[in-house]
Amino acid sequence: MSNKQKTENENSKDKIYYVLSFIAVLIIAILFTFPLYWIITGAFKTGKEINAAAPVWFPTEWVVDNFSRLMGKRTAPILGWELGNITIGAATIPGALRWLLNTVFMCVASMLLTCITSAMAGYVLAKKRFFGRATLFTLVVCAMALPKQVILIPLLREMNALHLADTAWAVIFPVVGWPFGVFLLKQFAEGIPTEMMEACRIDGANEWRTFTDVIFPMIKPGVGACAIFTFISAWNDYFMQLIMLTSSEKLSIAVGIATMQGESSTDYGLLMAGAALASVPIIIVFLIFQKYFTKGITMGAVKG
Template sequence: MSRPVGETRWRAAGVNAALLALAALSLAPLAWMLSVSFMPRGEAAQFPPPLLPSAPTLDNYRELFARTGMARHFGNSLLLAVSITGLSLLVNTMAGYAFAKLRFRGRERLFQLLLAALVVPAQVAMLPLFLLMKQLGLVDSYWGVILPAMASVFGIFLVRQYARSIPDELIEAARIDGAGELRIFFRIVLPLLRPVLATLAVFTFMASWNDFMWPLIVLTGQEHYTLPVALASLSREHVMDVELMMAGAVVTVAPVLALFLLLQRHYLHGLLLGSVKG
């Protein structure tokens, strides 16, 4: 029995209102963080705390980049995030395609072993990974952060599930025409993987940009600090400078938020396709 049109509209309006309320509740801390970053020194410490700055100023951002060296830390985070994203896309895409379309002995067993690694907490692997980086002489270097992040089980799994939807006949036809495996991958397979590549790029960039624990462990010199690590160090020195800390938080959050909004359509498209294909 179908519901009346009026009841359906009221139900839809109620659902939309609830979603808008939840969205506003989620965005409220971010909006207040942005507002505090433009407040004069000490204004956020008032009680009750003001919602908007009485006299908006950019002094907090000027001090952040002029006195704390945040520009260098921003460059470190950008360098690491872009490098990890590019290398991770290449490695995960090739591995995912191999598990999806290439036939070799032990393929399924090896893939099952990789999936089993997902249940192992990342913190458990940090100690042996750090000792390995120390033996290789990569402690306090950018490569100590980049190399462990070049491949991920989740990325391989995501690409594999999507690559399984590529017709085998297309690949076999290219082989019959004499194309090598690398040419097939770069000229035929890679263009077909664009939606899932956008999804994986957003995931990887956000994870590497926001990563705190591993850079804190492997990067011992302050000149190599990333933004999250530098912000945590700054909070210990300027614990009472709420406005300065909020400015640092805005600088940390803004790039990943902008990237997500820019690639939102491709991200959701690739995520949904990856969940139903294969």
């Protein structure tokens, strides 16, 4: 009797604790969305509302003035590839749009290269027994545990020597070399039954065919996770972009906006428009693919 009463007591205590913590989490979650809300509304506010002494919680009128100033700031050729005397894509567009294009290019190229190289390497590390495997795997894990930014100085000098500095490739290649994707796809490939590969060998498929027709389709969810993870981290890889890119028309959107902050540090309307342009596209990508993304995070950590 007393025992039962005790558990009931405990249960109601649990319930109270749970309801209270639910409310607390809800409030904190609302606070977490606030900066984003402030960016987006700020981007559409008039200058008067931006600098009002009392914050305007919701814009009374939505204006695109901040965006037109952002677009009018500087211009850049859409591609500007010089082939001898001819320039391809010389038509000019607002600099901010060019930054956006640059960023999309860097992200897509990083993503494609990382997925291909990591799928191949991850499969082999998981499923083949070869000479040097253990050493290589240790090296991969150690590299991941080291602070990535520490290697930026030698990396810049190397890119200078290779004449790649101030090109998108200087940002892309180190992303591709970073072994997280390999680690992630190794985890996925470990789930493939070995009989599967035996069956392919008996059927006479060569190694490459086995990989493209059998293995790759099986690790597709992993490749999806790797793709979205690489895309988002490449988009936000500010430090690397800051070091590698210097000329105005080559910047990424993050570095471009940061440079603008240096020029007009108190024009918050303009800065919020820039911040919105830099963050809203990637947030949309994240929301669409978030299932794969969370999968990537958890799978990449299993044996951390």
